[in-house]
Amino acid sequence: MDRQRRRQVEIEGHSQPVPLHVAASLVYHQMNRKLDLGMDVNGALNSTALALSQVSEVYFLEDGKPVPIPRADLAAGGFEESAAIYRAASGRVYRSLSVRRGDLMEAITILRRAR
Numbered sequence: 566m567d568r569q570r571r572r573q574v575e576i577e578g579h580s581q582p583v584p585l586h587v588a589a590s591l592v593y594h595q596m597n598r599k600l601d602l603g604m605d606v607n608g609a610l611n612s613t614a615l616a617l618s619q620v621s622e623v624y625f626l627e628d629g630k631p632v633p634i635p636r637a638d639l640a641a642g643g644f645e646e647s648a649a650i651y652r653a654a655s656g657r658v659y660r661s662l663s664v665r666r667g668d669l670m671e672a673i674t675i676l677r678r679a680r
Contacts (some may be wrong), residue, residue: 566660614648621668626661
C-alpha cells in the first residue's frame with residue numbers, strides 16, 4: 566500500500582463509528598487504569614458517557630444514518646443502561662449511540678488534560 570493510500574485509509578478510519586458503550590468503557594479504563602470490582606459499572610459508564618458528550622459529538626441512528634444528538638437535548642437528560650441509551654429531559658429516547666473514532670481519541674486526550 567502506497568503512502569497516500571495508507572493516509573486515506575487512516576483518515577477514513579477516524580470517521581468510523583464506535584458504539585458509545587464501548588467508547589465509555591475505553592475512556593473509563595484509560596482514565597482509571599485499575600479495576601475496581603466493587604464499582605457500579607452501569608453508573609461509571611453512564612458518567613463517562615456524559616463526560617464524552619461534553620467534548621465530542623454523540624450520534625444516534627436515524628433512518629440508518631448517524632445524526633448528532635442536538636446539544637439542547639444533551640444539556641439536560643442522562644445516559645442509561647451503561648451508556649446504551651440517552652434519555653433527554655423532553656422524554657425523547659436516543660438509541661444506537663456512537664462517537665467517531667477520531668473524536669474518541671481526541672476526547673481521551675482532552676479528558677486526561679482536564680483531570
